[in-house]
Amino acid sequence: MSEVAVTLPDGSQRNLDAGATSLDLAAAIGSRLAKDALAATVNGELVDLDRPLESGATVSIVTPASDTGREVLRHSTAHVLAQAVTRLWPGAHFAIGPAIADGFYYDFELPGNGSFSDDDLPRIEAEMRKIIAEDQPFTRSEHSFAEGLELFKSQPYKVEIIKAVQAGGSDEDHHEVGTSTSVSAYSNNPNFVDLCRGPHVPRTSRLGHFKLMRVAGAYWRGSEKNPMLQRIYGTAWESEKALSAHLEQLEQAIARDHRKLGRELDLFSFPSELGPGLAVFHPKGGTMRRVMEEYSRQRHEAAGYEFVYTPHITKSELFERSGHLDWYADGMYPPMELDEGQKYYLKPMNCPFHVLIFKANPRSFRELPLRMFEFGSVYRYEKSGVVHGLTRVRGMTQDDAHIFCTREQMGDELTSLLNFVLSLLRDFGLNDFYLELSTRPAEKAVGSLEEWEEAESTLARVATEAGLQLVMDPGGGAFYGPKISVQARDAIGRTHQMSTIQLDFQLPQRFELEYVATSNDRTRPIMIHRALFGSVERFMAVLIEHYAGNLPTWLNPEQVRVLGVRNDHDEYAFEIVSALKARGIRASLDFANEPLGGRIRNAKQEKIPYILVVGDEDVSGRTVGVNARGSNDPERGINLATFIERVVAEVANHGSPELHGA
RNA sequence: GCCGGUGUGGCGCAGUGGUAGCGCAACUGAUUUGUAAUCAGUAGGUCGUGGGUUCAACCCCCACCGCCGGCUCCA
CATH class of the missing domain: 3.40.50.800 (Anticodon-binding domain)
Known part of the structure; x- marks a missing residue:
């Protein structure tokens, strides 16, 4: 009989009978491992345990208490959810149901455009526990596109995915189906089959430490042009202990909620008379905020910033020239019309004002870098469903500054800026950071390719020199320039986007900014936007939650x-x-x-x-x-x-x- | 903006057709106290708003507003 030889993660070799699967391998290693095994990673690919192994493969067995193990069991739990819903709502359509951080979700379309209510969750959960008790197998099958379309003919969303893959499709679609040439499906029994790449746990009895959390609406394929589906979120873990630890952590997060603490500690409130997302700071919150702002001013002064002040409203002309009205009119409060039809807008941004200060005088290279700082209050018409405590508001104050410098100064300026940012955040007790670099968007971008490349490589170098983890966000930059954002982890490990440092190729051009260089030539300066707190309101919220109200x-x-x-x-x-x-x-x-x-x-x-x-x-x-x-x-x-x-x-x-x- | 939930005195909550109650806070008085709740009393609500059903609505229906959880968005 021929044998297959495989390599284990520790480098050791194992010989198995031909046709052996990952499960056989696990059994050969130990009965305990065979019992724990959920799936396997073969040559880096996550597969089912019953997939036959090929000689020369590197194999590791995936067990529940690992990131991949939890991912597999969450994904499998999502399938159980889908089966339960189709049992309870015959004729329900199911769309996609991936594993996500801490859990999973599944999107459905109920017959007659019905929707779930919170009261349905216990029923669905009970049905899921039945399915788990039935110990159904997860069985994989592969089909041609034609077979796949036939198999899922009563599931329009599945059909749409298969057709999309057939037509080339996106990565996301391929992820669902498995490959670009065939259709992979998993069935639990004759009545439930789902389009899926897998892998899955071998049997439903391997699941069970889960809880359905909430129902929500979600657009099909994440686009608001598409119909809204009914989503159910759940959490799932490898053990009852891990599940309750997670639920416990959620309780803790609720106890830290800045909206609750803000009320209890009498820091701020949102009078409904003012409208959504508009906060008032009470004397205690006002004290905290004043201390934050005073300290920030003091640090900025020491770092060579100059303080400017600008009005809250402006004629439309400014935002026409800056371009904001073209792109962000929806996010701005509608204009006030004054005599002769003159339109005045509440400002959503401070930058064009600072640009005007730059333009107020002829500038020499000797004045650069010119750093203008302002606690600038801005107003944005956030959509009604998105306002949230102090973190997403309609009126906020940015600790905003704009740095105008020469291209040669850009590198040094960014280096000292990043150090300044991190130092200030540390002074507020945040210590755990990583950086994210958002680069040129593929479609629309202003500025030359060389400018982008230089800016991005400068930002990357500065970020690397800071010695922090750097996460790339390819194509995530704004169309007018790349940016670095500082992400901070709080006391319970959540990450918050804090500071942003953004290069801008657009505004200097639109406003024809220039300075007189040593050569006596008029030269366009580089413009850097940066906010350290982001907004004072949001930063307060992060601090309150980080300290759970126990402010230093x-x-x-x-x-x-x-x-x-x-x-x-x-x-x-x-x-x-x-x-x-x-x-x-x-x-x-x-x-x-x-x-x-x-x-x-x-x-x-x-x-x-x-x-x-x-x-x-x-x-x-x-x-x-x-x-x-x-x-x-x-x-x-x-x-x-x-x-x-x-x-x-x-x-x-x-x-x-x-x-x-x- | 979309889906779902929710809205009762400052705060936390009870009250599922017969015109509202509890705790804390507030106020008054008594109490004078060594490390997480002293006692007693008083006052405070057109039950988010506007319509409708009904002899009768906090309760049922509709609309709007706010809030909560998501989705989309976030210069």
Whole structure:
């Protein structure tokens, strides 16, 4: 009998009987592995366990507790979902159902254009558990296009995918079908077959640690021109433990939600009288924001920026010339019409204003790089369904700056800019970054190819030199220039796009910007747009969620609260508050009108970094009792002057009581 | 903009046809308290808005608005 020889991930060789499958290989390695195996990777391709192996292949067995393993079981769970829905809604059409981060979804079209409600989820889930209990096999089959069209004739979306692949198709379509020359399908039983590349788990009994999460509408093929399908999202994991850990993490994320914390900590609100996406900052949120802005200004000044101010409205002429009205009119508030039909727009961008400042005087190379900074409030008419807390608003303030420099200065300028960006973000307590480079879009782009290439390679070099992971986003740049964006991971591992650094070939051209070079020639400058916070509102939201509301001392609206044990200690408490205020610390006094425990509880709920309790011993010894946030163990008898120095130092170095221990 | 859900005092919630209740917060009084809730009392809501059905609507129907979850979009 002939044999097949395969190589394992550790480099070792195994010989198997001819016709052996990955499952046989797993069994040869160990019974435990055979039991765990879900699929296999053969020469880098993910395949079913029952696919026969060929000699010379490199094979690794995919088990549930791995990224690929979870992907396989999520995808298979999506098939079970589709089967359950077709059982409960005979005649339902199903479209696509991929694995996604943490789970899967499947898109359906219900008979009579029906839709799911949240109440349907438990029924569907119960049906899915039945299918899993039935222990159905996943069986792969391959068909010609003609057979495929026949097989799926009652499933119009599947037919559309097959036809698209037949006609050349996109990568996405090929992904569904499997190859560009045939149609791959998986059936669980005679009544359920789905178009699919696979692979899948061998049998439905391998699934089960899942939960359906929500229903949602989703456009077919992601285009709003297409009909809207009914999507069901679910999450699926390799074990009950992993599932509950994930659900637990979702709970945590809800507890950190800046909209909830913003209300609880009395930072800001969205009065419905103002309209969606328009926030007001209450005194506490205003304090946090002011501290953020003041610090930002201070850093920008030190980095050589100059401060400019521009109005919130402008005649249409400006945005006609900049081109914004051509491309983004939908995203702008409609114009105000004044006498003689003159149109004024609320500004959605600051850049054309800064461009006008550049143009206000003849410029010399000696003035470059010219860096103009503004906290510029802009207004964008975001579509009604997209506004979200402080992260997607209709009125926001960008920490916007535009740098005008020579082509020769571009590299150095970008290098120092990126360092500046990262340094500022770190000062706010974000430490885990990666960079994304968005390059020239294939279709439309202004500027010469050489300009793009130079700009992109400069950005890439600067990014690489920063020593951070660089993710390419090919074709993701705006049509007027490439950009680098800084992505930050927060305390629970979510990523947020923070700063963007964008080159612009368009505006200098449209506004005919020029400076007089050393050669006495008039030369077009390079323009760099950049925002570090992005918007102050959004950055606040990210910080609130990152810290779960436990803002570091320097950003906290209230830094110290002083409580006398009895009200005959209030006088000493007041003295402490005054001493703290004299050193610039935001402190307040809570009079002893209710028991200490209650007052401590209130202060804790407000997430104030330091609660000072003072009683008889403290009055006589000029000391304080320090209850630091995050500690269960109050410190007694701390010298008042020592404590004040400690808080002052903590504010100066942007620390937090949690970082010291107690 | 599209799909689905939802809307009750400042906040969190109960109330599925007979003109609204709880907790917290607020206010008043008492209490003087050493590290996460002192006690008592008072006040506060045309139940998102506008129509409709009904003898009667927080409750059923329609429209609009806001909010939530997605989709699309995000200069």
